[in-house]
Amino acid sequence: MDKVEGEQEQDQAQLIDGKAIAETIRGEIRDEVARLKEESGGRFEPGLAVVLVGERKDSQTYVRSKKKGCEEAGIKSFGTDLPETATEEEVLAVVREYNADPRVHGILVQLPLPSHMDEEKILMAISIEKDVDGFHPENIGKLAMRGRDPDFVCCTPKGSVELLERSNIPIAGKSAVVVGRSNIVGTPAAMLLQRRNATVTVVHSRTPNPEKYIREADIVIAACGVANFVRGDWLKPGCAVIDVGINAVDDPTKKRGYRLVGDVCFEEAVKVAGQITPVPGGVGPMTIAMLLQNTLEGAKKAYEQGK
Numbered sequence: 001m002d003k004v005e006g007e008q009e010q011d012q013a014q015l016i017d018g019k020a021i022a023e024t025i026r027g028e029i030r031d032e033v034a035r036l037k038e039e040s041g042g043r044f045e046p047g048l049a050v051v052l053v054g055e056r057k058d059s060q061t062y063v064r065s066k067k068k069g070c071e072e073a074g075i076k077s078f079g080t081d082l083p084e085t086a087t088e089e090e091v092l093a094v095v096r097e098y099n100a101d102p103r104v105h106g107i108l109v110q111l112p113l114p115s116h117m118d119e120e121k122i123l124m125a126i127s128i129e130k131d132v133d134g135f136h137p138e139n140i141g142k143l144a145m146r147g148r149d150p151d152f153v154c155c156t157p158k159g160s161v162e163l164l165e166r167s168n169i170p171i172a173g174k175s176a177v178v179v180g181r182s183n184i185v186g187t188p189a190a191m192l193l194q195r196r197n198a199t200v201t202v203v204h205s206r207t208p209n210p211e212k213y214i215r216e217a218d219i220v221i222a223a224c225g226v227a228n229f230v231r232g233d234w235l236k237p238g239c240a241v242i243d244v245g246i247n248a249v250d251d252p253t254k255k256r257g258y259r260l261v262g263d264v265c266f267e268e269a270v271k272v273a274g275q276i277t278p279v280p281g282g283v284g285p286m287t288i289a290m291l292l293q294n295t296l297e298g299a300k301k302a303y304e305q306g307k
């Protein structure tokens with residue numbers, strides 16, 4: 001291949017260190033929370049409520065790290081744990097209670113919910129000013145509209161774009177492919193990139209030959225939930241890869257008996273891409289940082305209104 005004048009030949013992609021970037025952002029949040037507390041003479045404290053239904057191990061782990069993140073940032077966390085057998089009405093009652101609680105600025109209902117519950121009905125019950133997950137249909141709808149801004153942007157897509165921006169990867173005018181069309185990652189990620197003037201293609205489980213599109217992409221956001229789905233030779237050399245996938249694969253050499261891999265085959269992709277996020281340590285930590293950031297934003301709005 002011809003070498004472009006002045007360009008460094010790179011045999012390994014640069015790692016985008018999500019853990020470090022998230023830590024920086026958490027520091028920024030901590031400082032801002034402290035400033036708010038001081039300005040209010042100690043009367044104001046941001047608060048996040050986390051609702052967990054059922055006993056899924058992974059959900060329990062995520063909820064624990066969200067609460068720990070709050071604690072470190074100086075955000076008060078509230079929590080309600082309900083059993084798997086809880087009724088939809090019981091969950092709705094908890095949501096309504098937090099909607100009415102002025103100490104709570106953000107409400108998160110951990111997904112997935114047990115299958116006997118109507119997820120959308122519960123998400124829609126969260127008051128729009130407290131929807132720090134950005135999952136309320138009104139927030140998703142506003143995200144899709146030109147000239148409108150959602151109250152909150154979903155944490156994982158927001159964190160993915162933040163990783164690009166904080167790594168000085170240009171988005172405007174670039175071609176981006178999002179792999180996956182879920183309501184909580186793929187679709188909002190595509191809308192966010194489009195808002196930043198990328199030309200966006202979404203490929204999904206019914207796309208024949210997704211590699212055809214991925215080969216043209218300057219930016220790839222992989223969020224299809226299939227381990228190692230995106231192969232190294234599908235990538236345009238030098239592209240930026242944001243890997244949202246968190247897939248557990250059996251690994252008897254690990255203490256836990258498994259290891260986490262992304263939706264991108266990292267060993268192959270690292271040889272082709274210009275920048276790439278690792279799994280773990282990439283998008284995951286950013287999701288929590290964005291949740292804290294959204295909670296702080298919601299709290300600041302409430303504080304300004306209450307002054």
Ligand SMILES: Nc1nc(=O)c2c([nH]1)NC[C@@H]1CN(c3ccc(C(=O)N[C@@H](CCC(=O)O)C(=O)O)cc3)C=[N+]21
Pocket residue numbers: 062065108109110111112133155156246260279280281282283284285286287288
């Ligand atoms: N209402 C709702 N909001 C969510 O934001 C939400 C949810 N439900 N349900 C589940 C998914 C998943 N999710 C993650 C958060 C942090 C990491 C994370 O910090 N991962 C670390 C560590 C992973 C590990 O070692 O277990 C990493 O990737 O480096 C991952 C995944 C939030 N989710």
